[in-house]
Amino acid sequence: MAKPSPKPKQTTAIDHGVGSRIAFLRAANGLSQSALASALGVSFQQVQKYETGKNRVGAGRLQAIAERLGVPVSSFFEPEPESTTENGPSLLRVSGAVELLRAYNQIADDQMRRDVLSLVKSAARIGQSRAAAGAAADQGSARDAVPNA
Structure with a gap:
């Protein structure tokens, strides 16, 4: 066998x-x-x-x-x-991440890279602030919708 x-x-x-x-x-x-x-x-x-x-x-x-x-x-x-x-x-699996990395990698000027990075970080902070404000507003309206017993 x-x-x-x-x-x-x-x-x-x-x-x-x-x-x-x-x-x-x-x-x-x-x-x-x-x-x-x-x-x-x-x-x-x-x-x-x-x-x-x-x-x-x-x-x-x-x-x-x-x-x-x-x-x-x-x-x-x-x-x-x-x-x-x-x-x-x-x-890297987030939509657009690889394209962003590729574009960033093509920037030869160091100062331009720093400027782009600063811009992206600023946009991220603004996005986080808006998301936090939206979440707080959603919590407030949910709290207001609950009737007092």
């Missing part, structure tokens, strides 16, 4: 972390999944599988990814960037 073939190794939390770092560093370099895939000689679907942790990344392939992204292999094993939260999605 033939011996059953062993199951392929399941991916682990480390594989998911490596994939997340690949996605983060790829986006930070302004590369699409297709562009990275082309440089590696694989399909963009394979890059997707690496980034989601569905497929493990072999040592040789990880070295090739590191070289293409201009980072040491060790960078794939560093803690998650601040753009992720423990229970939430990566900030």
Whole structure:
């Protein structure tokens, strides 16, 4: 009787972390999944599988990814960037985040970059203030709608 073939190794939390770092560093370099895939000689679907942790990344392939992204292999094993939260999605998955990063990355002038960053931070503060004011107004109208017993 033939011996059953062993199951392929399941991916682990480390594989998911490596994939997340690949996605983060790829986006930070302004590369699409297709562009990275082309440089590696694989399909963009394979890059997707690496980034989601569905497929493990072999040592040789990880070295090739590191070289293409201009980072040491060790960078794939560093803690998650601040753009992720423990229970939430990566900030890079927020609509427009990657486009904003790409556009920012194309600004060559350091002073212009500082000015753009200052503008975005100001817009974020205004947005947070408006959201807080709206939430407070909603709470006030909900409180007013409850009849006194």
